Amino acid sequence: MTIVFASNNKNKISEIQAMLPDSIQIRSLEDISCFEDIPETADTIEGNAILKADYVRQKYGYDCFADDSGLEVDALHGKPGVYSARYAGNQKSDSDNIDKLLFELKHITNRKANFKTVIALNFNGKLHLFTGIADGEITLDKIGTLGFGYDPVFLPVGYDLTFAQISQAEKALVSHRGKAMKQLIDFLKN
Numbered sequence: 001m002t003i004v005f006a007s008n009n010k011n012k013i014s015e016i017q018a019m020l021p022d023s024i025q026i027r028s029l030e031d032i033s034c035f036e037d038i039p040e041t042a043d044t045i046e047g048n049a050i051l052k053a054d055y056v057r058q059k060y061g062y063d064c065f066a067d068d069s070g071l072e073v074d075a076l077h078g079k080p081g082v083y084s085a086r087y088a089g090n091q092k093s094d095s096d097n098i099d100k101l102l103f104e105l106k107h108i109t110n111r112k113a114n115f116k117t118v119i120a121l122n123f124n125g126k127l128h129l130f131t132g133i134a135d136g137e138i139t140l141d142k143i144g145t146l147g148f149g150y151d152p153v154f155l156p157v158g159y160d161l162t163f164a165q166i167s168q169a170e171k172a173l174v175s176h177r178g179k180a181m182k183q184l185i186d187f188l189k190n
Contacts, residue, residue, distance in 0.1 A: 001025070001188065003123075004032055006052040006066035011148040012177075019172050019181045024188060032060055045070045045082050046129060049120035057122040065121040065184060069176060071150050073138060074112040076104060084150070094149055098142060102153065111137040115154060115176035119184050128187060132179025147171065 005026040007013055013028055020026065029035070038055045040048040045068045052066030070084040080087035080101065088096035105111060112135075119130040135157045142152035144164025151163035156174050163171055172178035 002027060003188075004029070004056055004060070004062040004064040006038065006056045006064050012067075015168060015172070015177065016181060018168055019178060020185060021189075024185070027062075029056070032056070032062060034060060038066075040068070043082060045116055046118045046120070046131075048082065049118045049129070050127065053120040053122045053127070063121075063123045065119055065123075067117055067119045067177065067180065069115060069117040069149075071101075071154070072114050072116060073101070073105070075108045075110045098150060098153055101138065101150070102141070105138055111139075113138050113154065115150075117176040117180040119180045121184060121187070123188075130180045130183035130187070132176040132181070132183070134174060134176040134179065 001023060002025045005013060005016060006029060008029045013026065017026055034056065038052045040051060042048045042051055048068035049066050052068070053064050056062055056064040056066070068082070070081045072078045072081050080097070084097070085092050088100040114136065115134045117132045121128040121130070136155050139153045139155050139162060143162045144152050146166070146168070147164045154163050155161070156163065159166070159174070163175065172181070
């Protein structure tokens with residue numbers, strides 16, 4: 001089975017393809033000649049995932065899944081949330097986003113946070129949603145060089161290593177994206 005994943009984020013595509021069984025292959029937006037930026041104008045993570053999946057289905061006619069993820073920090077009342085990728089500005093810099101987050105938490109002791117991923121799947125004319133959540137806390141500094149996004153500052157519950165310190169395979173077992181992907185894979189297999 002081949003299905004479109006509404007993304008051109010090479011890190012995310014690689015991470016997701018590694019989670020899929022060999023029987024499921026994904027095509028990126030680039031693979032279907034979709035080069036425009038799909039608007040992410042919803043005010044929720046679920047809404048943005050749905051917008052992207054609907055866009056590909058309506059404009060290109062493919063069965064498609066799209067995800068949106070966000071880091072929700074308790075002390076910041078759920079921020080950066082839906083704005084995680086552009087928290088420090090529209091340049092979407094992982095480093096700038098982390099720096100802003102660490103600055104805002106500098107004097108805060110409650111560092112509890114969670115990562116949330118919602119996958120919207122348009123399949124055979126129906127919409128399906130899959131949600132994964134990883135609980136943890138924000139570290140005081142960046143630790144590790146693996147992964148992307150906020151991985152160097154996210155310490156998942158039960159671990160003494162950040163997402164940026166564990167392998168892609170191990171991260172897939174405990175991450176928000178991994179949990180949502182497991183639901184998607186189970187659905188596609190059945």
